Amino acid sequence: MDEQEEMQEKLKNMSPEELRKFQKEQCIFCHIISGKVQSKKIYEDEKCLAILDINPANPGHILLLPKEHYAIMPQIPDDILGHMSMLTKALSSACLKAFKASGTNIFIANGIVAGQKAQHFMIHIIPRMEKDNLNFTLSENSTNETDRIQLKQILTKKINEIFGLKPEKEEEPQAKQETIQPSTKEEQKKETNLDKISEKIQSPKPKKKSKKSLEKKKEIKKKSPKKTKKTKRANLDDIAKLFT
Numbered sequence: 001m002d003e004q005e006e007m008q009e010k011l012k013n014m015s016p017e018e019l020r021k022f023q024k025e026q027c028i029f030c031h032i033i034s035g036k037v038q039s040k041k042i043y044e045d046e047k048c049l050a051i052l053d054i055n056p057a058n059p060g061h062i063l064l065l066p067k068e069h070y071a072i073m074p075q076i077p078d079d080i081l082g083h084m085s086m087l088t089k090a091l092s093s094a095c096l097k098a099f100k101a102s103g104t105n106i107f108i109a110n111g112i113v114a115g116q117k118a119q120h121f122m123i124h125i126i127p128r129m130e131k132d133n134l135n136f137t138l139s140e141n142s143t144n145e146t147d148r149i150q151l152k153q154i155l156t157k158k159i160n161e162i163f164g165l166k167p168e169k170e171e172e173p174q175a176k177q178e179t180i181q182p183s184t185k186e187e188q189k190k191e192t193n194l195d196k197i198s199e200k201i202q203s204p205k206p207k208k209k210s211k212k213s214l215e216k217k218k219e220i221k222k223k224s225p226k227k228t229k230k231t232k233r234a235n236l237d238d239i240a241k242l243f244t
């Protein structure tokens with residue numbers, strides 16, 4: 001039995017708790033969080049830590065980590081993930097202001113096949129400048145209506161299960177009219193919501209929309225400066241000062 005086989009055997013026999021402990025011991029980011037390994041911390045609270053990536057895609061590339069060790073997104077409790085979303089928004093805003101960046105890419109590699117290199121879940125926040133030669137363009141493959149209907153059915157079935165929603169009638173060619181004219185307002189609302197989720201999963205929209213939404217965000221921030229100062233953003237404004 002070679003070393004690798006021995007390790008696999010050892011891992012098989014571990015209880016979930018032992019496995020978690022083992023993963024933590026092996027995880028460089030857990031060591032960064034505990035302070036055993038140095039890093040350039042830019043934000044920290046009781047749940048999360050944000051550091052500069054040591055091998056950045058662009059200068060100012062931020063890694064946002066939950067302090068607890070989670071390997072992939074589905075393992076993370078909702079409150080922590082919600083908190084991470086709020087921080088992502090604020091850190092992205094800090095990048096835009098501090099670096100006068102033209103935009104940011106928010107990136108999650110969920111699983112090895114998706115390009116995940118570390119065992120610790122993280123959100124990448126990458127400042128973008130005009131002509132920075134970073135390529136984040138998603139390929140745009142063509143699909144047909146039948147495939148999209150099938151994908152929608154598979155996904156909405158699972159989404160309904162996850163949210164405990166009542167299953168909808170399967171979308172057949174005849175059923176289409178029913179979904180266009182739902183009988184009650186509630187049904188109409190539900191249909192729209194699920195369509196939105198499904199559409200988002202199916203087709204991330206190209207540049208134009210993200211530019212618009214960035215502009216919208218900027219406008220919202222300009223219109224309500226008091227609101228942003230009250231929350232944790234105040235700390236992030238301090239972080240932004242560190243960069244200038």
Ligand SMILES: [Zn+2]
Nearest residue numbers: 027030069120
């Ligand atoms: Zn870890």
